[in-house]
Amino acid sequence: MTLAEFLAEWLSRPETWSGPDSIAARLSEHLLYSVIAILIAAVLAIPLGLYLGNRGRGEILVLTLANTIRALPTLGLLTLIVLITGIGLVPPLVALVVLAFPPLLINTFEGVRSLDATVIDAARGMGFDRGRTIGLVQLPMSIPYILPGLRLAAIQVISAATIAAYVGLGGLGRYIFDGLGRRDFGAVLGGSILVALLSILVEVVLLLIGKYAISPGLRPGKAPVSPGRGLFKLRKATS
Template sequence: MNIVVDVASWFARPENWSGSGGIPVRFAEHVYYSLLALLIAAAIAVPVGLLTGHTGRGGFLAISLANFARALPTIGVLTLVVLGMGLGLVPVLVALVALAVPPILVNTYEGVRGVDPQLTDAARGMGMRGGEVLRRLEVPMAMPLILLGLRTAAIQVVSTATIAAYVGIGGLGRFIVDGQSQQIIEQILGGALLVVVLALAVTGLFALLRRWVVARGLRARSAAASSA
């Protein structure tokens, strides 16, 4: 019970909410690193997933590379990049992008490949060209899985962006790393709690986004498939 009181006391200290090392600034830094890494990963993985899923070519290679990248330890990737490039934001982004690309790529590919072939044949029979079939049929049908991949990647990135603190960058990981070095347990737990809150906020945002961009029928269909 004392630790709960200590953590609450840490949050209540005014000095933790002001200055360049305060909670608002560290929170904003964490969001910035995470969002930047997610956008870069999506810019890489979504087009590749759409292209390979639509054409059926290169899918095995893309998925194999994605699964290989998924198996790499993020902290190990960060260490190697730091050794090659030095400290800074770039090594952190490289490690986070490598973490985020696999779930986005795999889910985008599987979403497009999972579209009923009879629907694509019917669309082509109506005179749609390849690009129109992808844009007007396959992408909307695959959107639940694409968003799932983006959500998974976002949560992983938010949870792992704490590694930025190990190479001298800010973010919420700063509270954890500094707390460990100074043996301040309430600061470590406070930083970890902030990361959990941010991850929950990301989950909520993607739930709202899903309701906005996914048709109601597709939402019901994907919910039934996941509960089956």
């Protein structure tokens, strides 16, 4: 059989479209793991990036921290956490949070550092304390820089969330891991295509959010920090 025939045979099965192993069920599980991991990473990385960027220094610390985290192998980290905590939702979530943390931290830090100092001075001249300046001025004006980091984090997490199936959880990775175990190549191909399509869809949605949700007055004169730029900084720091 060809790959197309394997895929067509898998798509023709009733259990592919209904029941606990259906595409809808596995997709909802995959999205749940991804959203939780991204939210946790954002809660940790964005405040830290705002704090370090507001201090006006700490680039070496940010890059060192981000590179150290990125150097951790996702599957190896997952296995280690499983050995410590046992099977459950915690190990894959920790691994995914570690994956999403660096781009969010770097882009938030770069966003705050790129702001015009006169805007910050004007806010403080109006009586804003440090907390209000960060929350009402620096954070909103850094959104065009934070979104590319969020986009990169989301794509990486969605692609890597298949590891949840490695420790017996659900998600689209079930098709890949179970399919490999049963030599069910249609399921493996179908799961891989679904993960790729989901990543592309999320990329498009976040691009549209960045295009329409950001006020033109907040858009910088040049393009915001891109995921590629952040990765370049990471590679440069490790070279």
